[in-house]
Amino acid sequence: MWRGFVASIPLWVGMLPFGVVIGVLSAAKGLSFLETALMTSIVFAGSAQLVALEMWADPAPILAATVATLVVNIRMAPMGAALAPWLDRLRGWRLWGSLATLVDHSFAMAIAEQRAGGRDAGYLLGNGIGIWISWVVTVLAGHLGGGLLQVPPGHPLFFASIAAFLSILVPLWRGARVDALPWVVAGLVALAAHRAGWPVPLPLLLGTFAGAGLGAWIEMRGRGAPGWK
Structure with missing residues (x-):
């Protein structure tokens, strides 16, 4: 602990x-x-x-x-x-x-x-x-x-929380390019939903399931699970 x-x-x-x-x-x-x-x-x-x-x-x-x-x-x-x-x-x-x-x-x-x-x-x-x-x-x-506290919207200070999320991805990456694919897909889907004007928290939810679904598919395919091609 x-x-x-x-x-x-x-x-x-x-x-x-x-x-x-x-x-x-x-x-x-x-x-x-x-x-x-x-x-x-x-x-x-x-x-x-x-x-x-x-x-x-x-x-x-x-x-x-x-x-x-x-x-x-x-x-x-x-x-x-x-x-x-x-x-x-x-x-x-x-x-x-x-x-x-x-x-x-x-x-x-x-x-x-x-x-x-x-x-x-x-x-x-x-x-x-x-x-x-x-x-x-x-x-x-x-x-x-x-x-x-007078910090205007868009101030670089607010990027610190995003930077923290990005930094914790580093130890999760095992070196293979395919491992980064679910992260990229999750980010693109969430960004597309946000650009389309979908209300919170739908962009987050869609990005999460898109990335998780792709990651699960890649993992199961790598293990040679029955029924996965």
Whole structure:
């Protein structure tokens, strides 16, 4: 767990601008400091929080926000399946703690650790806890700063969160060009859906399933699974 926690520290820099934006947006929508703290610590999903806040109104569209965040977070299901070699051996707080703190960053780090021969699931939980701490702190800092933070849209600072996502792809690449194909397809499909004016979170969802589907097809074909040509 400690090794996973330490490995998460470089990712904190990438979490900073995204977390601050969520905090500022929470304050602008009228959420109190306590409400923001509860949402951030319990939900712990930046994309889902952003979607929910963008839809926030009075009265709150609970059903619409629930469906939207479900669509955004449905990608967690295949993540859990991919981590089954570790998760299947866990019970109690170790299992539920690992699932509660599972995010894109910790998933990518855990998969890279598995491919490197790592067999200790504590790495996943430690990594997730480290990211959770940095997320809560940055969001609350953004809420406290509120209107004091004047960063215009498109500022290079906002690219830090994207850069963090890109950086965690590096240890996942095994050197073969075919491994990068699902990433490229996912990005192109999501970009095409965004350009077409499809509402959030459809571009993310379409890109996710396009990339995951192609990746599964390539993996099954490489294993020579029956019925795959």
